[in-house]
Amino acid sequence: MDGLDARVRWISAGGWVRNSVTTFGALSWSGFRRYSTYRQATIAGAFTNTVFGFLRCYVLLAVVAGAGGSAPGGYRPDQLATFVWVGQGLLTVVALWGWTELSDRIRSGDITADLLRPVHPVIGFLAPDLGRAGHAMLFRFLPPLAVGALFFDLYVPGRPCTIPLFALSILFATVGSLAIRYLVNATAYWLHDARGPMTLWTLSSGVLAGLSFPLRFLPDWLAITLWIATPFPGLLQTPLDVLIERDPPPRQLALVALQAVWATSLLVLAVLVQRRAERRLVAHCG
Amino acid sequence: MSLIQMHNLRKDFTVRVKAGRFRREKRIVPAVNGVNLTFERGEMAGYIGPNGAGKSTTLKMLTGVLTPSSGDVRVCGLQPVPQRTKLALQIGVVFGQRSQLWWDLPLRDSFSLLRHIYRVPADAHAGRLKRCRELLDLDDFMDTPVRQLSLGQRMRGELTAALLHGPSVLFLDEPTIGLDVVSKQAVRSFLAELGQGGDLTLVLTTHDLADIERLCRRLVVIDHGSVVHDGTIEALHARYGSHRRLVVDLDVPLPEGFAVPGAELLSVEADRHRATFELVTTQVGAVVSELTALRDLSVVEPDIEDVVAKLYRA
Amino acid sequence: MNAKTKELLGAYLALLRGQVHSLTSYRASFAVELFSNLGGTTLDVLTVLVVFRATRSVAGFSLIEGLLMVSLSSLGFAMADFAVGNIDRLKNYVRTGTMDAVLVRPLAALPQLLLMDLPLRKALRLVVSGAVLVVALRSNDIVWTPSRVVLLVLAPVAGAVFFSSIFVLSASLTFWWIDSGELGSSFTYGGRDFTAYPVPVYAGWFRAVFAYAMGFGFVAYQPALALLGRADPLGLPSWAGFLSPLVAVVAAFFAAVVWRAGIRHYRSTGS
Numbered sequence: 123m124d125g126l127d128a129r130v131r132w133i134s135a136g137g138w139v140r141n142s143v144t145t146f147g148a149l150s151w152s153g154f155r156r157y158s159t160y161r162q163a164t165i166a167g168a169f170t171n172t173v174f175g176f177l178r179c180y181v182l183l184a185v186v187a188g189a190g191g192s193a194p195g196g197y198r199p200d201q202l203a204t205f206v207w208v209g210q211g212l213l214t215v216v217a218l219w220g221w222t223e224l225s226d227r228i229r230s231g232d233i234t235a236d237l238l239r240p241v242h243p244v245i246g247f248l249a250p251d252l253g254r255a256g257h258a259m260l261f262r263f264l265p266p267l268a269v270g271a272l273f274f275d276l277y278v279p280g281r282p283c284t285i286p287l288f289a290l291s292i293l294f295a296t297v298g299s300l301a302i303r304y305l306v307n308a309t310a311y312w313l314h315d316a317r318g319p320m321t322l323w324t325l326s327s328g329v330l331a332g333l334s335f336p337l338r339f340l341p342d343w344l345a346i347t348l349w350i351a352t353p354f355p356g357l358l359q360t361p362l363d364v365l366i367e368r369d370p371p372p373r374q375l376a377l378v379a380l381q382a383v384w385a386t387s388l389l390v391l392a393v394l395v396q397r398r399a400e401r402r403l404v405a406h407c408g
Numbered sequence: 409m410s411l412i413q414m415h416n417l418r419k420d421f422t423v424r425v426k427a428g429r430f431r432r433e434k435r436i437v438p439a440v441n442g443v444n445l446t447f448e449r450g451e452m453a454g455y456i457g458p459n460g461a462g463k464s465t466t467l468k469m470l471t472g473v474l475t476p477s478s479g480d481v482r483v484c485g486l487q488p489v490p491q492r493t494k495l496a497l498q499i500g501v502v503f504g505q506r507s508q509l510w511w512d513l514p515l516r517d518s519f520s521l522l523r524h525i526y527r528v529p530a531d532a533h534a535g536r537l538k539r540c541r542e543l544l545d546l547d548d549f550m551d552t553p554v555r556q557l558s559l560g561q562r563m564r565g566e567l568t569a570a571l572l573h574g575p576s577v578l579f580l581d582e583p584t585i586g587l588d589v590v591s592k593q594a595v596r597s598f599l600a601e602l603g604q605g606g607d608l609t610l611v612l613t614t615h616d617l618a619d620i621e622r623l624c625r626r627l628v629v630i631d632h633g634s635v636v637h638d639g640t641i642e643a644l645h646a647r648y649g650s651h652r653r654l655v656v657d658l659d660v661p662l663p664e665g666f667a668v669p670g671a672e673l674l675s676v677e678a679d680r681h682r683a684t685f686e687l688v689t690t691q692v693g694a695v696v697s698e699l700t701a702l703r704d705l706s707v708v709e710p711d712i713e714d715v716v717a718k719l720y721r722a
Numbered sequence: 723m724n725a726k727t728k729e730l731l732g733a734y735l736a737l738l739r740g741q742v743h744s745l746t747s748y749r750a751s752f753a754v755e756l757f758s759n760l761g762g763t764t765l766d767v768l769t770v771l772v773v774f775r776a777t778r779s780v781a782g783f784s785l786i787e788g789l790l791m792v793s794l795s796s797l798g799f800a801m802a803d804f805a806v807g808n809i810d811r812l813k814n815y816v817r818t819g820t821m822d823a824v825l826v827r828p829l830a831a832l833p834q835l836l837l838m839d840l841p842l843r844k845a846l847r848l849v850v851s852g853a854v855l856v857v858a859l860r861s862n863d864i865v866w867t868p869s870r871v872v873l874l875v876l877a878p879v880a881g882a883v884f885f886s887s888i889f890v891l892s893a894s895l896t897f898w899w900i901d902s903g904e905l906g907s908s909f910t911y912g913g914r915d916f917t918a919y920p921v922p923v924y925a926g927w928f929r930a931v932f933a934y935a936m937g938f939g940f941v942a943y944q945p946a947l948a949l950l951g952r953a954d955p956l957g958l959p960s961w962a963g964f965l966s967p968l969v970a971v972v973a974a975f976f977a978a979v980v981w982r983a984g985i986r987h988y989r990s991t992g993s
């Protein structure tokens with residue numbers, strides 16, 4: 123049960139690091155493989171992202187056109203178009219919606235089988251999720267982006283540090299999103315069914331992460347509060363702002379650092395919650 | 409007119425199979441391949457076949473779930489797909505692998521819901537429910553939500569649910585799957601009891617041939633979508649030349665060269681004190697009367713599983 | 723009403739009652755869902771407000787004119803979602819073969835599926851959308867004529883019928899393409915988002931397909947123009963707003979045909 127403490131001991135036993143890296147790699151690969159079998163759903167999903175890309179892109183371009191020379195939220199038209207199309211691609215990479223695996227396993231009781239494995243459940247879900255994200259990068263991120271590039275002028279980043287920072291930012295967004303999804307799903311330990319929290323999360327995440335509109339359209343005080351006090355902007359808005367170079371390099375870097383802090387804290391929280399849940403489970407089952 | 413009629417009934421499934429790393433090929437699976445069958449009112453028929461033979465597919469076409477690819481079906485004089493809701497009032501269906509009850513509701517509530525759905529008069533419903541409760545021992549778990557029932561308990565619930573509207577035809581697809589010995593016996597004797605009246609027509613698929621032996625006079629065997637046998641169980645035995653066997657224990661060794669016309673000596677054991685005969689054309693008496701110093705005897709009925717296995721392999 | 727219809731109605735009511743019963747076993751979750759549905763609609767409207775905040779006008783339309791369109795669209799959508807939104811579960815039923823159980827009951831398949839879950843939690847959305855419509859109507863200077871009053875009643879109903887048809891059509895896709903996944907939401911939720919803004923926002927073939935070929939332009943945009951008495955910058959005559967019931971009926975007819983064909987195309991699963 124005491125996964126963290128035990129791990130500290132194992133490190134000194136040598137070879138553990140190598141072993142766990144191999145395990146983590148294998149688990150991630152399994153996530154990648156699994157999603158590559160859902161080929162038709164991938165096509166359908168990419169199509170859907172593309173339709174929404176058109177919808178949002180036209181709306182935001184109309185916003186710029188209507189602003190009469192001033193830049194809404196500080197974005198130029200090509201930056202906004204990129205924001206939309208990359209956002210549609212990233213949506214599936216960070217998997218904002220639709221992940222109910224943990225709560226399903228809790229509801230059906232299959233979770234007890236996961237607890238018997240020598241891998242901490244949080245890691246056991248994180249590793250395949252990164253594999254899934256890798257798959258999504260290839261098959262859900264690129265197609266809408268290609269369509270977007272075909273029909274709209276997109277912004278090409280100019281700074282050398284932008285692409286590596288963007289990659290890092292995607293990683294933190296994915297980890298942070300998994301941690302939140304884990305927490306939302308874990309409410310099923312107590313509520314028997316995570317439908318309610320899940321709906322709440324689905325609704326709020328779209329708006330608060332910057333999917334419905336760029337958060338910079340909000341008054342500054344509100345945007346800044348959201349950024350610092352909630353993990354949501356780190357899920358989508360931050361990687362997008364980094365890519366389209368909305369801010370000067372120091373601020374780009376700071377945003378990614380903020381994301382990292384949020385992702386780590388959420389992951390730790392997920393581990394703690396899992397521990398509480400396991401205690402409860404043990405108390406209930408005997 | 410027969411209650412159930414199938415004329416050249418076919419169902420083809422198109423499936424895509426992997427051919428190579430990226431290519432996929434369309435392939436047609438003829439799940440039911442030109443079946444001609446009729447069942448009369450009051451008939452209890454077993455519908456068996458190896459895995460993937462097309463049994464469930466046939467039953468789904470008879471109940472209006474699947475549209476046939478070609479051919480004609482009539483059940484109770486109705487066309488199952490176009491007249492689906494009308495037909496549903498006259499048939500009862502249990503798909504053993506699949507629940508038709510409300511997952512979160514207690515059995516009792518599921519049953520009363522069904523009464524409304526099938527528009528059954530209250531007294532008729534109560535009468536049938538009482539009978540099922542007695543025969544299937546439902547009382548212990550009438551108030552348990554379906555999701556908490558064991559498989560056997562649920563199956564008894566499913567059977568009851570299929571019967572509450574007093575259907576004249578019952579389609580059962582593997583109703584005894586996963587049941588323990590006692591539950592199986594309960595289900596079988598329940599169905600046997602239902603069949604007594606002679607009004608209920610039953611089509612039953614199963615992999616447990618004991619169900620068939622206990623319940624069905626008629627046996628239809630299907631393989632790769634085609635009927636390969638249709639008749640009584642005896643006819644099946646006759647066709648595959650399986651005969652009863654006679655095992656005798658003797659006080660003195662069986663004489664060398666012992667022979668009775670029409671009975672084949674299969675084996676001699678225990679220092680010639682025990683012998684096994686297959687009764688090809690003759691009866692027990694003919695063999696016994698030739699034997700001296702008979703101590704004990706037993707007659708072994710031919711095993712239906714062996715016969716059916718022979719048929720499936722053929 | 724004859725006895726037979728009454729019986730049938732009773733049957734559907736009984737199905738609904740069953741759902742209320744099973745709902746009570748998940749009470750806490752239900753409360754959260756109810757609340758979040760309220761929040762969801764509010765957020766949809768807020769999104770439009772925020773977008774208009776960033777600019778002076780969108781495609782030549784002011785905030786209050788935009789509000790009229792979004793409220794017409796969201797009221798129609800909320801009604802449709804309330805009535806038939808549950809149909810999006812069809813793909814699970816088809817995939818797992820539980821549709822078999824639906825098909826052996828003596829009731830029509832579509833109402834049974836709709837009643838498999840009680841969408842009470844979605845009811846609050848109706849209230850929010852209705853309230854926004856009232857605000858939008860009061861803040862615009864609308865010259866009320868009898869025909870506009872009729873249109874005001876017809877437009878949300880037509881929108882509801884239209885979106886319901888889209889829900890059913892999208893769900894029916896699953897009969898032919900089991901793994902169609904989220905594809906349906908391009909047209910249901912995508913349609914809602916499309917109708918939330920004035921049609922001139924969009925351009926080219928995309929506009930032609932969504933607004934006119936599929937008919938989404940007639941859900942909120944054209945009726946709103948007719949209510950406001952504004953000429954269509956895209957050149958459709960002013961009576962185009964009154965076409966919305968006709969478009970809805972055509973969509974409903976189309977949905978019914980596709981649904982029937984879909985049921986016949988259902989192939990269950992091996993068992």
Ligand SMILES: Nc1ncnc2c1ncn2[C@@H]1O[C@H](COP(=O)(O)OP(=O)(O)OP(=O)(O)O)[C@@H](O)[C@H]1O
Nearest residue numbers: 421439459460461462463464465989990991992993
């Ligand atoms: N929905 C479906 N899609 C594609 N193929 C199917 C489908 N349902 C059945 N099949 C195929 O049709 C054939 C017959 O299946 P069916 O389920 O009728 O077999 P069965 O006789 O009931 O077998 P079992 O004893 O295993 O239950 C099989 O080859 C199966 O693979």
Ligand SMILES: [Mg+2]
Nearest residue numbers: 463464581993
């Ligand atoms: Mg079967």
